[in-house]
Amino acid sequence: MDRDTALAGAAVGVTVLTLIAVVIVPGVLADPTEDGPVSPGPTDISETSISYDESAVRGETVTLGVETRVRHSGNPTPNVTLLVRAVDAESGLVKTTQTVEVGTLRDDGETAVPTNVTVERAGGYHIETVLFQDNRRVDRAAKTVRGLEALTPTYARTPVVFSDRAALPPLSVSVSDTASNRTTLDLAASLTNTGDAPSGDLAVTFVLRQADSNVVAARTTSSVGEIRPGRTATTTATATVPSGYNYYLDAVLTRDGVVVDTARTAANLDPTRRISVNETEQAVEFRVEDFEMDDTENAGGQQTEAPEGTATSQPGFGVAVAVVALLAAALLVRRQHR
Template sequence: MNVERALLTAAAALVALAVIAAFAAPGAVAPPEPDRQPSYVEYTEMTVSPAAVAGDTATLEVTNYLTHDGGPARNVTVRTRAVDTDTGFVATSERVSLGTLTSTGEHETTSNLTVERDGGYRLETTVYENGSRVASGHRTVRGVGTLLPDYARSPVRFHEFDGGAIPTVRVGVSDAGEERTTLDVGAYVTNAGGESEPVRVEYVARQAESNLVADRATVDIADVASGRTVTPNATLDVPAGYNYYVDAVLWKDGVIIDTTTAAANLDPTRTISVNQTRASVGLDVGEFEGGTVRTPTTTSTASGGSPGFGVPVALAALGAVGLLARRWSA
């Protein structure tokens, strides 16, 4: 009995000391924390625009919009990823931290996703609060491959007439001889409204059935004023009696920014058009020998030189003609 009484006395003493210590230490006993107001985070919208376009890649600027209401939303992060619509593979992803959201209303965050400049992508966004998913959204973009690279952007282009009633490249004959014909060519080049830029136009005459280059010339344009159209002219000397495609190539700082093609019918027995299927004809390669193809120059007029094809090209074409002749005789 004495032992039990001693144990009870010691326990009572310990309880009394604990109570005294609790009240003696300031703040040792605090009132219970009131319930924290719940937070509400919703995903509302996504906007997408190209930020930068290179030759092989494109950087998409993805802006996500969120709305917050209620109490503070702690440790909010936004993950955006680009999924290839053809393969289903994740091309790239980016995570952005917004920290703690205290103010109610709309919040936005931007991610830059660099993807291959090809096909389409499904852009998926997931919002996390303290590591838990609370909202999500998505959007699909297509035709990424059609985005024009930054290095090829220019307000200067070949002018396209409504309905195609007027050809962009006009071709005339300035001198018609028995063996050679001089073509007078020109293209309509328009600055749609940007700053003035220097460009270069290259004209190439291709024999329609063989694609052999008969002649080429270049014209440098030092200035195309905003909203103005210029028509740089050049001459091409080609063998007579054949039909040709006249290609016009627009260059800026060594980069092709536009192309167009016209047809020149010099064969009285048949005609061609730009979209016409090629047909086999008798080709006298010898008429294309004896000269060098004119190469691009930096002069302001069409470059000079002797027209025609080089001997190696002529020999290759002669072999092709021999194969055609063997087929016809078979």
């Protein structure tokens, strides 16, 4: 048997053995990477929204609902974790932190991850969400909430407020009687029910303070009857104070002992001097806004200020010195030609 015949026989034998192995052991020729480890698909934070439930607004705290939408595509991504923290907008201190185990993301698309964060009902906070995969940070997003003190606690919520109309002021004062240096005043407060249900369990406390000394001269409380939705009602009371003085009249609307609204006006009983109520109030409202990143976190760390030595601010001696130099050079050339 020559060498070529032996090689051909060996090749045929190897082929036969391979075919037998394929039949007996399926998958022996499969791609070795088919059952091996695969890279997890990309995932990031697509959107963050913040809301609150009125029932979650308490006297000192409020619970914010933070919904983070996590986007995923490609291969399954295991061990996904979301960290949500509230950072005080003024001090920069972390006030609270919540961690949510998202698990494994398999489907393409977005997954909503809800989280509740309880903070003090005052000031503002940066609500930061950080996405981790296998304890590795992969994305971050943030929003800012401000004006939390404007949220009304559940116990103080009522649709009844002091009316604020030019023709129907919230408070009015008139003189009922004057005798023995004492003046009796008729006090009235106008209240409007802005809600959808009748009101109840309300009272108005009238407090008269002498304008110069701030001494309380009289205090009286009047119960408020039921006010139907959209209606305005007036509650009245009387108070007697020393004559010849000016007074501030404060009215406090309470529900079951809880202050829900206030109003103020002036009562001028001094004929030689008058006072008025001049108060500047700044409305505070709850709002959610995008988080403003620090300058050190700008993309690429680009500078916004123009570098020194630009065309508009060139260091050196200026145009005048250049003209002097040209004149000196011309005189030197002229002297050399002589």
